Amino acid sequence: MEIPEQYSDDIEKYLDDLLLFVSDDIVKSLIETHTNSARLMQRKWDDREAFAEWMHWAESTNDFSDAWKDEQIRCIAIGEICDEWPDSLKRHIRLCNSLSAPRTYRNYEAPHTKRINLKYGKVNNLGMTPKKIHECERLSTLIGNDFSHHKNLIDVGSGQGYLSRTLSRHPFDFSVLAVDSDMNNVQRSQITSDRRDVGLTTGRLDHVCAFLDRQSLERVNREWEARGDERSTLIGLHPCGDLSVEVIQAFIDGVNDYDGLVLVSCCYNKLSPYNFPLSQQVRDQIQKLPPNRFVWEYDYFGLAVHTLAHWTIDPKKYWDVARFPMFKLLCRSRLAECLRRIGRPHYSENRLGKLRDRHYKDWWTYRDGAAERLGLRPDELVDDIDDEFWKLIDWRMKVFWTAKARCGDMFESIIHLDRFLYVKERTANEPNTTVRVLPIFDIDTGSARNLALTVDRLQK
Numbered sequence: 320m321e322i323p324e325q326y327s328d329d330i331e332k333y334l335d336d337l338l339l340f341v342s343d344d345i346v347k348s349l350i351e352t353h354t355n356s357a358r359l360m361q362r363k364w365d366d367r368e369a370f371a372e373w374m375h376w377a378e379s380t381n382d383f384s385d386a387w388k389d390e391q392i393r394c395i396a397i398g399e400i401c402d403e404w405p406d407s408l409k410r411h412i413r414l415c416n417s418l419s420a421p422r423t424y425r426n427y428e429a430p431h432t433k434r435i436n437l438k439y440g441k442v443n444n445l446g447m448t449p450k451k452i453h454e455c456e457r458l459s460t461l462i463g464n465d466f467s468h469h470k471n472l473i474d475v476g477s478g479q480g481y482l483s484r485t486l487s488r489h490p491f492d493f494s495v496l497a498v499d500s501d502m503n504n505v506q507r508s509q510i511t512s513d514r515r516d517v518g519l520t521t522g523r524l525d526h527v528c529a530f531l532d533r534q535s536l537e538r539v540n541r542e543w544e545a546r547g548d549e550r551s552t553l554i555g556l557h558p559c560g561d562l563s564v565e566v567i568q569a570f571i572d573g574v575n576d577y578d579g580l581v582l583v584s585c586c587y588n589k590l591s592p593y594n595f596p597l598s599q600q601v602r603d604q605i606q607k608l609p610p611n612r613f614v615w616e617y618d619y620f621g622l623a624v625h626t627l628a629h630w631t632i633d634p635k636k637y638w639d640v641a642r643f644p645m646f647k648l649l650c651r652s653r654l655a656e657c658l659r660r661i662g663r664p665h666y667s668e669n670r671l672g673k674l675r676d677r678h679y680k681d682w683w684t685y686r687d688g689a690a691e692r693l694g695l696r697p698d699e700l701v702d703d704i705d706d707e708f709w710k711l712i713d714w715r716m717k718v719f720w721t722a723k724a725r726c727g728d729m730f731e732s733i734i735h736l737d738r739f740l741y742v743k744e745r746t747a748n749e750p751n752t753t754v755r756v757l758p759i760f761d762i763d764t765g766s767a768r769n770l771a772l773t774v775d776r777l778q779k
Contacts, residue, residue, distance in 0.1 A: 320739045320756040321421050330736070333418075334604055337733045340418055341619065341726075342612040344369040345411055349723040350618045354648045355655035359715060362708070372405040373722065377715045388714060393638045395721045396627040411722060419728035420735065422626075422758045422769060424457075433463040433490040445515065447481055453764045454583075455485045458556055461759055461771065462581055463491040468777055469579050470494060471551040473540060475566050476531060476558040480508030480524075484516055486554075487524040494523040494545045498536070502528045531562050533569040540576055550776075552579030557768060560589025564597070567738060570774065571745045580742075580774040583759070587623035587734060592616070598740035601733075623734060625727035626767040633763065643679070649716050650685040653709075657686075657700040682709075735770050742774055751778050 326333040340346060348369035352358060358367070364374040380388075380403075394401050398416040400409050437444045437452045444452060459482065462472070470493065474483040477497035487495045499505050505528040512524055523545050529535045540551050553570050555563065563584040570580040595615060596602050605613050630637040654671075671692055678688035690697045704712075739756045746752040753775045760766035 320736060321758075322736075323417060323419070323421065325417065330740070331600075331604070334601065334733075334736060334740075335607075337418055337729060337736065338601075338604060338608060338613060340414055340729055341615075341733065342608060343414075345407065346726055347614075349719075349726065350616075350622065352719070354716065354720060355652050357656065357659060359652060359719065360656045360712060364715075370407070370411075370719070370722070372407045373718055374715055376405045376408070377718050378711060381711045381714050388717070389638065392717050392721050393630065395718070395725065396630045396638070396641070398725075408722065412725065415725045415729065418732065420732035420756075420770070422728075422762060424758050424761050424769070427757065428460065428464055432460060433467070434460050435463075435485060435488065435490065437485065445511070446479065450765045451481055454556060454760055454766055455482050457759050457761075458482060458554075458581070458583065458771070459485045459491060461773070462486060462493075462552075462554065465773065466552060466579050466581065466775065469552045471543075471546050471549055472496070473498060473536065473543075473551045473553050475536065475553055475555045476500075476562060477508065477526075478504050480504075480511065480526070482554070482556050483508070483524060484512060484520070487520045487522040488516075489519075489521045492522040495525070496539065496543050496545070496551075497524065497526045498529055498531070498539055500529065500531050531558075532565050533572065536566070536569045537573065537576065540573075550576055550578040552581065553577055554581045556583055557585035558582070559586035561591050561594055564590070564594040567597075567742065567772070571742065574749075574776075578776040580772065582772045583768060583770070584735075584738075584772070585624075585768045587731065588617075588621040590620045590734075592620075595620075595734060596737045596741075598737050598744055600740045600744070601737045619730050622723070622727045623730035624768075625724040626731070626762075627721070627724055627727075643676075645717055645720065647679055648720055649713055650679060650682060652712070652716060653682060653702070653704065654686065654689050654700070656704070657702050660701045661699060731768075731770070735772070738772055742772070746774070746776075749776060752776050 320330070322328065322330060322333045352368060364371055364378060391401060395412060398412055400412060435456060437447065437456055447455070472486055472493045472495045474495060474497045477483050477499045480497045483495045483497035486493045497508055505526050509526045512520065525543065525545060527539050529539050540546065553566055555566050558566060563582060566582055567580070570577045592615065596605065671689055674685070674688050674692065678685050686700055686702070687697050690700055735756050739754060742754050746754065755773045756770055757773070758769045759771045760769035762769060
């Protein structure tokens with residue numbers, strides 16, 4: 320696995336520093352403070368939180384221009400240290416810059432690499448977004464190049480079959496079994512293959528609907544007629560949450576069934592706590608920490624889905640895009656404060672769900688939509704927050720959320736490092752097995768989840 324250069328391949332030291340980071344007082348305080356917390360709505364910020372210095376700084380700079388504030392937030396997001404920041408914020412951002420696993424794509428391809436172009440020619444790309452086209456082109460190139468000595472692929476969570484169809488075509492010509500738990504996806508993929516891919520599928524493509532877990536994968540692999548007596552390679556493009564772990568463990572347990580694994584994980588917020596950590600090394604190094612310093616809860620997994628790395632590609636473009644979700648956070652925080660004032664502070668009583676983007680035109684439009692959804696009159700949502708304080712809350716929230724979201728890269732890094740070490744441990748007695756974690760997508764395409772775990776049990 321590629322780790323930051325300063326560690327010189329010392330994975331144990333890198334893991335120690337990651338664990339110290341996620342158990343740091345500031346990071347723990349950031350995680351434990353929700354954006355809807357009443358603490359973020361304080362008139363005067365006290366020193367209960369480890370990041371209180373940041374909030375005092377925000378209060379002292381609240382009258383600065385909006386352009387200056389925008390630049391500060393952009394710098395926090397992309398890791399440019401500013402002299403005017405508090406020392407604790409500088410330290411936090413330096414740690415984020417130094418600890419994140421590399422995510423910039425490097426060309427690992429050989430001169431003879433097989434490629435496919437899904438944008439032009441006779442290939443059907445109906446329904447594929449530019450992001451999906453990029454992912455299928457890049458992932459199929461990786462599989463076609465590094466796993467060309469494999470024959471049978473099982474695409475776990477195949478969705479509408481974009482990757483499956485790509486790999487069954489020339490120049491790859493794999494035999495592919497597309498497996499998904501949603502019958503609608505399976506049927507749409509089958510129809511597309513039958514009607515539009517005639518003459519394009521030069522390998523073989525089969526479809527099956529099955530529940531996605533280890534037992535079901537074992538069954539469909541055994542029943543797949545195209546496989547014969549040969550083993551299969553498990554592949555997955557952004558399987559959600561626990562499914563990624565199910566696929567990894569199916570591969571580990573299926574020594575006689577699977578000869579390869581290519582997995583790009585996603586949706587860590589749907590990951591169960593019992594699926595981290597997996598590796599003994601991570602467990603052992605957690606035990607070396609002071610008691611109660613490391614508590615991995617849902618909020619850590621949820622934050623792992625956030626990444627601000629794509630802001631570095633075109634900062635102005637992505638900062639403009641980021642303003643809207645930040646305003647959403649602000650509206651929800653203000654609504655939470657209004658509900659607290661009328662004695663409805665509990666989340667279970669105020670399940671708002673998702674409002675349409677049009678409701679976020681301004682605070683008053685949002686308040687009207689939220690009140691209707693909650694069965695209230697707008698005037699019942701007591702709101703005496705003056706404009707000046709609203710401006711301060713807006714500025715505080717941006718500093719808080721951006722610095723908190725920067726932690727997501729470290730949480731994703733530790734999840735992947737744990738999985739890498741787990742597979743290495745479980746395949747230690749397999750001398751020909753190669754395990755890697757590498758970035759394969761360009762983040763500026765929107766593919767923020769771009770780290771691929773690849774395992775090859777065969778010698779090429």
